[in-house]
Amino acid sequence: MGIFRLILAHPQHPETPRLVAEHLDPAWLKQRGYEIARTLGDQAAIWATEAPGQTSVLALRCRSGHALSIIAA
Secondary structure: OOOEEEEEEEOOEEEEEEEEEEEOOHHHHHHHHHHHHHHOOOOOOOOEEOOOOOOEEEEEEOOOOOEEEEEEO
16 A cells, blocks of 8 residues: 655646655645545536556646646655
8 A cells, every 4th residue: 555645736836846746645745636636616526547657656737727636756
């Protein structure tokens, strides 16, 4: 069992993502990501799986331009 990380990328600085949280349970990080998306004004954000070969397990794109990703550490 590994550690998962929730990463937030700002729309103006996508090249410098910020670590938001680490947890053993990706479902906990998924819920935290929904909470962050709601605070950014996106009530209808939906997690999507990334293409094979990507480091992300799940990705969420907010209407504000922010991007959240859950990655396996």
